[in-house]
Amino acid sequence: MKTLSMACDIGKIMKRSDNSTGLVRRWLALAAGILGIWLFVYGFAPWLQRHSEPVRTLSEYIDASGVNAGSFYYTSVEEVGEADRAIRNTFRFFPGGHDSEK
Amino acid sequence: MTEENKHKQADTVEIVRDKAEVKLSDLWKKEDYWAIWLGFLLLAVGMMIFLPRPPENMRETIGKAEQTMAAEAARAPIKTIEWYKASDASGKVKATDLDYAKKIKNFLDHPQKWQNNPLQAFVMDKETAENKNAKAQPKFDAAKAAEEEALAAAKAAQDLAAAAGFQNTELNSAAKTAITDWRAAHRKASDAKKKTKAQAYNLFPSLIGVGIVLAILFSIGIKFMTGKVGPFFTAFPLVFIIAVLAYMMEGQATMKEFGIGYAAWAIIFGLIISNTVGTPKWVLPAVQTEFYIKTGLVLLGGEILFSKLLSIGLPGIFVAWVVTPIVLVTTFIFGQKVLKMPSPTLNMVISADMSVCGVSAAIATAAACRAKKEELTLAVGLSLVFTAIMMVVMPAVIKATGMDHVLGGAWMGGTIDATGAVAAAGAFLSERALYTAATIKMIQNVLIGVIAFFVAVYWCAKYECEPGQKVGISEIWLRFPKFVLGFIAASVIFSGLYSTMGESVGAAVIDHGVLRGFTRNFREWFFCLAFTSIGLATNFRELKHHFKGGKPLILYFCGQTFNLILTLIMAYVMFFLVFPEITATI
Secondary structure (H helix, E strand, C coil), X not given: CHHHHHHHHHHHHHHHHHHHHHHXXXXXXXXXXXXXXXXXXXXXXXHHHHHCHHHHHHHHHHHHHCCCCCCCCHHHCXXXXXXXXXXXXXXXXXXXXXXXXX | CCHHHHHHHHHHHHCCXXXXXXXXXXHHHCHHHHHHHHHHHXXXXXXXXXXXXXXXXXXXXXXXXXXXXXXXXXXXXXXXXXXXXXXXXXXXXXXXXXXXHHHHHHHHCXXXXXXXXXXXXXXXXXXXXXXXXHHHHHHHHHHHHHHHHHHHHHHHHHHHHHHCCCCCHHHHHHHHHHHHHHHHHHHHHHHHHHCCCCCCEECHHXXXXXXXXXXXXXXXXXXXXXCCHHHHHHHHHHHHHHHHHHHHHHCEHHHHXXXXXHHHHHHHHHHHHHHCCXXXXXXXXXXXXXXXXXXXXXXXXXXXXXXXXHCCHHHHHHHHHHHHHHHHHHHHHHHHHHCCCCCHHHHHHHHHHHHHHCHHHHHHHHHHHCXXXXXXXXXXXXXXXXXXXXXXXXXXXXXXXXXXXXHHHHHHHHHCCCHHHHHHHHHHHCHHHHHHHHHHHHHHHHHHHHHHHHHHHHHHHHHCCCCCCCCCHHHHHHHCCCHHHHHHHHHHHHHHHHHHHCHHXXXXXXXXXXXXHHHHHHHHHXXXXXXXXXXXXXXXXXXXXXCHHHHHHHHHHHHHHHHHHHHHHHHHHHHHHHCHHHHHHC
C-alpha cells in the first residue's frame, strides 16, 4: 500500500515537472518570437535599406514626406484627399476637363 | 468526397450561420444587427458633432477660391500659379482643422512615431519636442528658400507667357515646366514644415479613455446577445493592450518606411501569443473577431462615397471598375478550375484582396463569404508582402523605362494593394503620378461595397447549398449576412449627403469631417481589435494546412501578373488613345 502511494507521488511530481518543462518551453518560444521581431526591426530591415538602393531611396522619401505608407484605405491617407481635390478642380475648371459650368 | 466538398463540410462545423428562420428577436440577439446598430450610432454621433459646426465662412472661402480658379482657367490654357494657390486654399477648408475636431482626434489618436525608444510612442515632453523642431528647422529653411526661388522662376516664366497672351506654345510649355518645378519645391517645403511642428504629448490618459469607450460600446451588444458582460470586461483590456502595441509597432520609424501597418503587427502579436504561451481562456470572451470586423465594416460603408467615382472621368472608371472585376472573376475561376484551390472562400478572399485593394477588400469579402480567420490572415499576409515589394519595384520600373507619370500612376493605382503604398510610390515619382495613382486607388476603394454585396449574394446562392440545389430569393435573404445591409445603407446615406452638399462643401464637412475626423478613427480601432483577435485565435498548424502546395502564393502571383498586364493595357488605351486630352490636363 505504502509502495503504491509512493509511486503515485512520484507520478505527480513527474507530471508537475513535465508541466513546468512545457511551461518553460512555451515562454522560451515567446521570447524567441519577440527576439525574431527585434531582429527584423533592428537587423534585417535596416540591412535591406543599406544594401538596396531603391529601398533606401523610397524609405528616405517616405521619412521626409511623412506619407502614411502602411494605411490601407483612402480616408487614412492625407495625400489621397489632396489628389482628389486637385483632380476634381482640374476637371471642373480647366479647359479640356469636365467643366459643367462653362 | 471531393476536396471542395470536404472543405464545405468542415466549414459547416466551424462557421456560425444564421438559422433558416426569421425572428423579431434577431434584431437584438444577432451580431450582424448589433454591428449595424453600433455602426449607425457612431455615424449618427459623428454627424451630430460635425454637421452643425462647419468651418467659419466655409461657403465664402470656397466660392472665392472657385471664382479665382474659373477666372484663371479662362485666362490661360495652363494651370497658373494663382490657380494652384486658389486650389490649395479651397483644400484648407476642412472641419478636421477646427479646434473641437483636433480635440476628438487627439482623444482617439493611436501611438506616435518613434525610432529606438518605444515609450516615445506614448509620451513626449516639451523639451524633446522643441529639440526635434530645432533639428528640423534648417531643413525647412533650406526647403523654403528653394521654394521661393522656384516660385520666382515660375512667376517669370508665367509673366513671359502672359505677355504673349498665352498664345505662344513654347512659352506656355516653359511656364508649365517652371510651375511644375515650383509645385515640387512647394511639396518639399510643406513636408519639411510639418517636421518643425512637433508638440509634447502624453497618450496614456486618452488611450485608457478609448479603451473604456470601446469596452462599453461592445459590451452593450454582448449584454443583449449573451448576457455575459463581466467576462468580456475582464478580458477586453488584454486584447486592447495588444492592439495598442500593434499601433506602437506601426509607428516605429523603419517599419513606417516599409509600410508595415497595424494589421500585420496585430496578427503577428496575436499569433505569437496564441502559439507559444497560449491565449488564456479568460481572454476568449473578448476575442470577438466577427463582431469587431462587422461593426468596422458598417463604418467603412460610410466612407464609400459613390460620387468619388467620377473624380478622374471615364478613364478612371475603366481602369478601376472594369479591369478590377475582370481580374477578380478570372483569378477566382483560375483558382477553382486550374489550381483547384481546396477552399473557395480562401480563393475568393485572395482574389479580392489582390485585385481590389488589399486588406480592406480582404476584410469585406471574408466577412461577406464567411471565410475562416486563418484564410483572412493568409490573404492579408500575402497582400502585405507583395505591397511592400511592388511599392519599391514599380516606381523604379516606371523611372527606368521613362514611362509617362500619368500612365505609371494609373498602373500603380490599379495594381498596388494598399492605398498608403500607392500614395507613397506615386508621390515619390511626381505630383502628376501621385494625383493619378491616388485617385484611381480611391475609385477602386469605392468598389469594395459592390464587391462585398455581390460576393455575399453569390455565396448564399451558390456556395452554401448542396450541389444541384436551387436557392430561392427568400432563402438567399435568410442566409444573407445582414450586416452587409448596414454597410450598403451607410454608403448610400453618406453618398447622398455628400452629393447633396456639393463636392467642395461635402469634402469639407463629410469627407474631412465626420469620416476622417471621427468614424475612421473608430473603424481603425475596430479593425485593429479584429486582427488582434484573429491572431489570438489562430493556430500555426491551421495556417500551414491552408498554405499546402503553395497554392495561395501561386494564385496571388498569377492573378497579380494578369492584373499588371491588363491594367497597363487599359490605362494606356484610356489615357493615351481614347482620352489624351484628360492626360494632358492632369
